[in-house]
Structures are given as C-alpha cells and as structure tokens.
Amino acid sequence: MSSVSSTDAAGRSAPPSRRMSAGALSAALVPVVTCATALMLLTAYTTTGAAGDPPARISVGNARIFVPPNSENTAAFFDISNTGTAGDVLTSVSSTELGVTMLGQRVTKDGAGRMEPLDSLTIPARSRVNMTPYGVDVMVLDPPKLKVGDTVRFDLWFRNSGQVTVEAVTVPPQS
Template identity: 45%
Template sequence: MTVPMNTLLRRLSRRRLTDTALAALAPVVACGVALGGLTAWAGAGGAGRPTVRIDVAYGRVFLPFGETTETSAYFDVTNTGDTDDRLVAVTYSGREAGLSRHFMTPSGAASKESLDSVGVPAGDRLSMSPHGVDVTLTARPGWRTGDLVRFTLRFERRGTVDALAVVTPPGAAPA
C-alpha cells in the first residue's frame, strides 16, 4: 500500500525537517570552507611549491698572512630541500664579499676565478675549501685567532641565512 505524498509530508514535523537540514548543512559548509582554503593557498602559489632548506655550518675565515689584507672564508652549505638553490651574494660585518673558485691549470699553475653565484643542488652539500669555492673578503684590522665574524649568505630561492665564522690561522686543521 502506498501512502500519498501529502500524508507523508504531514507526518514529518517541522522539527524533523529542521534537524535533517542542519545535519546535511554541516558537511556542506565544512567542504566549502576547505575548498575555499585550498583555492586561496593554490592561488597564493603554495600548492606544489618546492621546499628549499638551507643550513650553513662550520664557518671559518683565515687570518691574513704577512702584509696582505685579502683573505678567504669557508662554510659547509647543506640543501636538505627538494629544489636546487644558488648562493648569489655574501656580506660580512656590513661589507660586500665575493665568491671565487680556485683550481689548477693544465700547466700546473694555481689560478682563481670570480663567480657570480654557486649552485647548491637539492639533497647535496657545498663544502667550501682553499682548493675549490670560497668567499673572498678584506680582513678588518685587529682580527685575532678565535674572533667570530658575522656573515650573511643570500640564496636565490631561500633568501638570507646568517652564519658565524671563527678566525683561524691559514693551514689550521678543521675543528
């Protein structure tokens, strides 16, 4: 036996209709809020944005030898993110420093070239050394072994990272 629609509607009380509507409305509103948040996040460039995690450690700067004031600083730069980055500039104590690479020519002579930037591949480390990439700078008068020098390394994607380097004599064994 079928019940006519009018009778069915009459049987449902106004309270039941309100409860049913509210129960259905809650998940719809929750989905709308979630969709709105995801849309805003994606619109702001957050969706699919690769991560860049740069850590700078073990900084040291050589105490100049003799009458020269030019010296070098070295850092271990680790990229634990999933996107390559580039070291594009270095400053120390408010002064500009340069990037350079030391190498041996085919004739056996030591040579140095200035660099505009240095790559730091994802999941890899750049270990600066006197036999590769370094930071070239002019020493400040009065530096002594053990002094700390503040550096700011600027990366293409990561932005700036502050680091300290300890002044050491050239040829000192790494600590």
C-alpha cells in the same frame, strides 16, 4: 489560468525573452565571477613561487675565516647543507665587519692556480657543499686586523631561501 507578465510604463507587456534574459544573466554571472576569482588566486599563488616543489632547507655550519697571512686578502669557508627536495643558489655573501667579499673559485691553468670571481654557487637538493681553499670559497679583500678566535658575522644570500646569518671563527691558515 493566469500568467504573470511584466508591463512597461505605457502598460505594454514586455516580450518573454526580455523577462528571462535578466534572470539568466544574473544566474550566469555568479559562476563566471567565481571562476575568474579562482583563476586570479591560482595565478597569484603560482607567481609567488609557493606552488610546485617544496622549498630548499638550507643550513650553514663550520663557518671559518683564515687569519690573513698579510693585509691584502684572506678567505672564508662554509659548509652548506640542503635537506630539502629542491635546489637553491647561493648568490652572494656579505659582512658588515669586513671589506669587499665575493664568491670565488680556484682555477688551475698551465700548472698555476689562481682565484676567480664566481657569480653564484648551486646547492643541489639533498646535498652538502663544503667550501675549501682548493675549490670554492669566499674571497675577502683588504680585511681588517684579525686574530685567531675572533668571530665575524656573515650573511649568505640564497635565491629562494633568502638570508642566512652565521658567525665565522678566525683560524690559522689551512685549518
């Protein structure tokens, strides 16, 4: 019976443990690299937010802006629906056609009402949020001259859903 043995440059036989270690290392390397690659891909998948709850499904309707009663300020209103199974957050509203716009909320203290800036507005899953003059709206400071029937483009920015663009129609106050 003959056995195959490995020899070095001097003609000496390599020990059996050395012959097996190169093969064992090669065989172990494939699953280790495969596991490391899979772990990196799963980490990237969860980091992007793609894993987990399905995304919110945001739609915006009934967009309107009051014709300013004076030239100082006015307000815009939107009905925001989320038919998804995850909530989202409205972080800002902007319009290239208007001056400064910001989310605002009516606050009543000691019988007097006033508008205060609002950092964001949560839109829960499977819900609808209607902006009104008596709750949350978009404050528009120093608007240009507007008349009934004009349209103004607004960009609503959501934390997860990104930008939603709508056209708001100017209406008389309290419509």
